[in-house]
Amino acid sequence: MIIAIGLYPGFTALDAIGPYQVFTNIPGADVVLCAAQKATVDDDNDLLHLCIEATFDDISRPDVLLVPGGDSARRFAREGHPVLDWVRRAHPHTTWTTSVCTGALILGGAGLLDGQLATTHWAAYDDLASYGARPTEQRVVQAGRILTGAGVSAGIDLALTVAAKLTNPEIAQAIQLGIEYDPQPPFDAGAPSKAPKHIHDMVARVIASRHPGTVA
């Protein structure tokens, strides 16, 4: 069973690595990080540099594919990028096609979400809707063979959900215990409905400033 995480310049590190840590613990899973070229792929901080050993063409028929979000996702989704072509070609053959955060925009740009329930980072709901999707404020959303996760850290919850579907709940619980995923955030501000309004507004402004022309 091949689980492919499709990367592109400007991806968000935790969007990819949260699921990676879960997937690599699934018995029998071959996890592959792939990209347009065998080269270095930089994250959206330009501080993390991954050496990629497999291209999208090498991994054309993954059983599971995952697309992380990232600062460049909005632009690539609109303007096109090899990651969209890969998703478009691979999706008809996957067991599960999945995304984290603004990775959903890339699924949208590839034409997979028209009329579908889906989620993304809370600041990108309007962008997601522009691809015909029906944005939903849930941590993980299933629409047929497509599973979308909310922002950044939601990839861990998404991947455990995928692990349970691919194997069984006991294996997924074993993986959860192995990575000691018993979250205890020091604050309860991780969702727009939970954060104080002035903090929400501050974060929305910061995100909007990074993406002119989008509505945060």
Place this chain on the structure above:
Amino acid sequence: MIIAIGLYPGFTALDAIGPYQVFTNIPGADVVLCAAQKATVDDDNDLLHLCIEATFDDISRPDVLLVPGGDSARRFAREGHPVLDWVRRAHPHTTWTTSVCTGALILGGAGLLDGQLATTHWAAYDDLASYGARPTEQRVVQAGRILTGAGVSAGIDLALTVAAKLTNPEIAQAIQLGIEYDPQPPFDAGAPSKAPKHIHDMVARVIASRHPGTVA
């Protein structure tokens, strides 16, 4: 303010990248991934390959240092490795010295935890105690300037705690909202006290098989 994440071959990806995603959102923080050499560092799955641009010698005086855990941490902690030398030399000058998962064993091997309360992955409490530490089943443990986090995913909680100490709770909440850290695991099995006993025993056996001679 320099926040350095010290890597070594066989580190666990999420141990490093969870905190990385939090730290890179701290205003004014320069986050650096460093290692013994400017070269590629592979994770403990040998599937993730990071190109490292800064050596331990380059980053000899970080304000915050973090050591992730990994399959090789037990061995390096016992037998020595440049990451221990780096921790030993840098620690007297840090504001915060931190670890995730079995990264605590490296702090222990560097002589930092003798007599101190500390935590690590639940399967490594005995290893931690062998360095004179007093293992504590808490998500994040503070002992003076040292903060240790529990297994793998606990690095996110640890890093938000560090972010609040370095700045203020409002900034930490903004970071939490930015990475949408509103965890909703599909199961409640992330701690030894919460997982069904047969699942706990299975995971303990798998971990023990990877580390002969240790007590899981």
